[in-house]
Amino acid sequence: MLQRLYIHNFKTFQNFELKFEGKHSSLLVGKNGAGKSSIAKALSVLQGIGRGVNRVGLLVKPQDFFAAQTSQPMRFEVEVRLQEKTYRYILVLELPEKFKELRVHEEKLECDGVPVYWREQAQVSLRKNQAADEGARFLVDWHLIALPLIQEQSLTDPVHIFKAWLAQMVIISPIPQLMFGESSEETLWPTATGNNMVDWLAGLLGQYPAAYTSISSYLQDVMPDLKDFRYENLGKDNKRLIVNFATESGTLPVNFEELSDGEKCFFLCSVIVAANKSYGPLLCFWDEPDNYLSLAEVGHFVLQLRRAFEQRGQIMMTTHNEEAIRKFSNENTWLIGRASHLEPTQLRLLDELNLGTDVIQSLMRGELYI
Amino acid sequence: MSVNVYRPHVLVLAEDDANRQIANGFLLDPNIKTRNIQVLPSVGGWGKVLESFVSDHVDKLRQYSSRHLVLLIDFDGRIDDRKRLFFDGFPDDVRDRVFLLGTSSEPEPLRADCGKSLEEIGKSLAEECFHKNSTLWLHPLLVHNSSERQRMTDNVSEIIF
Numbered sequence: 247m248l249q250r251l252y253i254h255n256f257k258t259f260q261n262f263e264l265k266f267e268g269k270h271s272s273l274l275v276g277k278n279g280a281g282k283s284s285i286a287k288a289l290s291v292l293q294g295i296g297r298g299v300n301r302v303g304l305l306v307k308p309q310d311f312f313a314a315q316t317s318q319p320m321r322f323e324v325e326v327r328l329q330e331k332t333y334r335y336i337l338v339l340e341l342p343e344k345f346k347e348l349r350v351h352e353e354k355l356e357c358d359g360v361p362v363y364w365r366e367q368a369q370v371s372l373r374k375n376q377a378a379d380e381g382a383r384f385l386v387d388w389h390l391i392a393l394p395l396i397q398e399q400s401l402t403d404p405v406h407i408f409k410a411w412l413a414q415m416v417i418i419s420p421i422p423q424l425m426f427g428e429s430s431e432e433t434l435w436p437t438a439t440g441n442n443m444v445d446w447l448a449g450l451l452g453q454y455p456a457a458y459t460s461i462s463s464y465l466q467d468v469m470p471d472l473k474d475f476r477y478e479n480l481g482k483d484n485k486r487l488i489v490n491f492a493t494e495s496g497t498l499p500v501n502f503e504e505l506s507d508g509e510k511c512f513f514l515c516s517v518i519v520a521a522n523k524s525y526g527p528l529l530c531f532w533d534e535p536d537n538y539l540s541l542a543e544v545g546h547f548v549l550q551l552r553r554a555f556e557q558r559g560q561i562m563m564t565t566h567n568e569e570a571i572r573k574f575s576n577e578n579t580w581l582i583g584r585a586s587h588l589e590p591t592q593l594r595l596l597d598e599l600n601l602g603t604d605v606i607q608s609l610m611r612g613e614l615y616i
Numbered sequence: 617m618s619v620n621v622y623r624p625h626v627l628v629l630a631e632d633d634a635n636r637q638i639a640n641g642f643l644l645d646p647n648i649k650t651r652n653i654q655v656l657p658s659v660g661g662w663g664k665v666l667e668s669f670v671s672d673h674v675d676k677l678r679q680y681s682s683r684h685l686v687l688l689i690d691f692d693g694r695i696d697d698r699k700r701l702f703f704d705g706f707p708d709d710v711r712d713r714v715f716l717l718g719t720s721s722e723p724e725p726l727r728a729d730c731g732k733s734l735e736e737i738g739k740s741l742a743e744e745c746f747h748k749n750s751t752l753w754l755h756p757l758l759v760h761n762s763s764e765r766q767r768m769t770d771n772v773s774e775i776i777f
Contacts, residue, residue: 467651542618549643549650556644572657575637577733597733604633604658 248529248560249332252323255312256291257284260590264580266560271552273574274564275609276582281591282564286417286531290438292324295337296412297435300394302339303347313588316341319351326411331358333408337391349388357404365392372396414525416518419533422510427487427502428480434525440514444487444502447517448477454524464516464550468543469509473497507538515547519554527559536567544569568606576601583616592616619654621680624775629673630658630688631665634723634734639688641738647746652775662689662698662718666705669714677710684772689718695760715768719757726757745769746777 248266253259258281266272274282291305299305308316320339325332338352353365363372363381370392373381386392398406413435420440432449433442450457465472473492477485487502502513515535522528535551536544548563548570555561565571571579576596584591594616596605601614608614619625630636639655642648659668665687677683691698702716719726727734730752740752745765752758753765 540618545654546618546650553644553646553650556646568657572636572655573640575640575733575735576633577637577735601633604660606657 247327247527248324249327250323250325251285251288252321253285253288254321255315255318256288256306256310256320256322257281257312258584258591259284259288260312262591262593264593269578270555270557270559271561271563271574272578272580273571274562274580274582275566275571275605277612279587280583282582283419283533284591285562286419286438286533286564288322289415289417289529289531291322292335292412293415293417295391295393296409296415298394298413300391302349302389302391305391306339306348308341308346308348311341312590320348326408328407328411331404331407333357333404333411334359335393335408347389350386350391353392355393355405355408357408362404363392363396370396411529414521414528416521416528416530416532418514418518418531420511420514420537422507422538425503425510425514427504428484429477429487430484434521436517440510443510443514443517446521447487447513448485450517450521450524454520457520457524460520460523461516464519465512468512468546475502508540508543511535511538511547515551519551522554522559529559530555530561532561532563534565534567535563536565536570541569545573548573571606571609576605579605581614581616583614619652622682624652624682624684626653626684626686626772626776627673628653628655628686628688629665629668630655631662631690631718632658632660634727635688635690635718637734638723638738638741641733641735641740642742644735644739645742645746647777648742649776662692665689666702669702670705674707674710677713684713684715684775686715686717686768686772689716690722691718691720691760693721695720712771715764715772717761717764717768720760721757726755729757730755745773 251264253262276282294305311320322337325334334356336352336354339348340351341348351367355362361373363370368385368388369383370386371381371383386395393409396405416436417438418436418440419438424439424441425443427444429444429448431445432452433445434449436442436446462474471491473490475487475489478488479485489500489502489505491498491500518530535548539547544567551561579596580593581596581599582591582593599614601608628639630639636655636658643650643653659665669687673685677685699716706714723734726737730737744750744753
């Protein structure tokens with residue numbers, strides 16, 4: 247469970263802190279430009295590190311500094327509870343004068359308050375094991391992040407556990423038109439647009455075949471005429487996802503990419519739910535899950551996602567859709583906003599605001615301020 | 617898929633945002649068949665619930681014989697008056713499919729007294745319904761719902777669980 251996210255001097259954030267306090271699902275609402283999607287971008291930086299991207303310049307650019315304040319460092323902090331232990335990761339980046347690429351100023355990973363490794367500029371100190379105070383020291387290029395470089399000793403190594411959690415984050419803002427039906431590899435790392443959804447599905451089913459039951463059960467709930475789905479081999483390395491629908495005369499096979507945008511989102515949702523069940527707990531950030539869905543479906547869709555993460559994992563959504571907003575409550579809906587493009591993003595739970603009326607009405611009338 | 621209007625389903629019409637949030641919590645219970653239940657936008661007052669019931673829902677209840685409707689209101693300390701007012705407004709031919717529930721005053725005192733959020737209250741109420749037991753349902757602010765809850769158990773439980 248992600249417990250705390252702190253972002254400073256990145257995009258729209260200055261001294262920005264998000265504390266989840268055990269929330270399994272939460273919603274971000276606010277005006278355009280408030281910084282909702284920027285939270286996804288901050289999480290993507292961390293996800294990228296987990297997935298092995300270590301070049302700072304590939305993760306953040308000088309233009310990512312808040313209001314071009316390059317003289318101050320950019321800071322990311324994340325606290326997460328995994329397997330009964332609390333992990334804390336700190337990454338501080340800086341852009342010295344006349345530099346074109348940011349570099350690492352400070353980096354640290356702690357597990358239950360004990361440093362796993364810590365770093366100041368190029369010098370990395372690694373605590374070898376809990377019994378030994380003395381650990382290895384080595385130098386790393388200032389423009390490289392150390393976490394992806396540190397050798398994992400085992401599956402129980404804190405570095406492995408934390409990196410795997412970062413890598414498996416699902417940060418998604420799907421574009422169904424980019425979701426094609428052919429798969430050339432298997433993965434457990436979905437992309438932001440969902441364009442590798444069929445690879446993800448293949449990876450999930452390859453490693454966790456029991457996930458099929460969960461996926462098909464979800465899909466049959468939303469598409470009652472769905473019979474089954476399968477991969478059809480196209481050659482040595484490629485396969486195509488075929489979705490079979492039951493008809494009076496038999497079966498109608500449909501290529502995945504011929505499904506509607508909304509139906510592709512049903513598939514994506516079913517895979518997220520099954521992935522969280524199979525290898526979670528996952529942190530999922532879904533930017534506007536109501537996109538592409540019919541009005542009658544939005545509420546059920548959002549609620550299904552909330553229920554799926556209620557037992558394990560966390561999901562955070564953003565929306566401008568009334569029906570999606572109604573499926574959350576004041577205790578788990580954050581109002582996000584900023585006064586102008588020169589002001590940082592701020593955040594308040596609706597519970598902390600004295601709402602005299604229905605939240606939808608207040609949002610429509612522009613009456614909610616942080 | 618949205619609720620199937622030709623199969624047994626339940627619509628929930630809440631008086632206000634607080635009741636809507638209790639209903640949200642109810643739907644988070646893992647045993648609920650969420651596809652059979654739909655919480656409608658809150659209407660802003662018990663009077664508007666009654667008004668909406670009469671003007672929008674009676675005809676639809678007649679049109680869709682598998683539809684059930686739960687009206688979620690605040691009794692504002694006037695339980696008998698309000699029950700009489702609503703029950704008198706339920707036409708005989710749909711009466712069996714309409715249910716009236718709510719706190720005897722407002723949800724906020726219940727929240728304060730339980731030390732739970734509104735969603736958590738909803739979750740607890742759903743859990744008790746599923747397990748057919750009563751703890752929170754016997755709270756002084758909720759106990760007046762016992763006869764309606766029994767009617768719901770008899771008529772709606774199999775639809776939503």
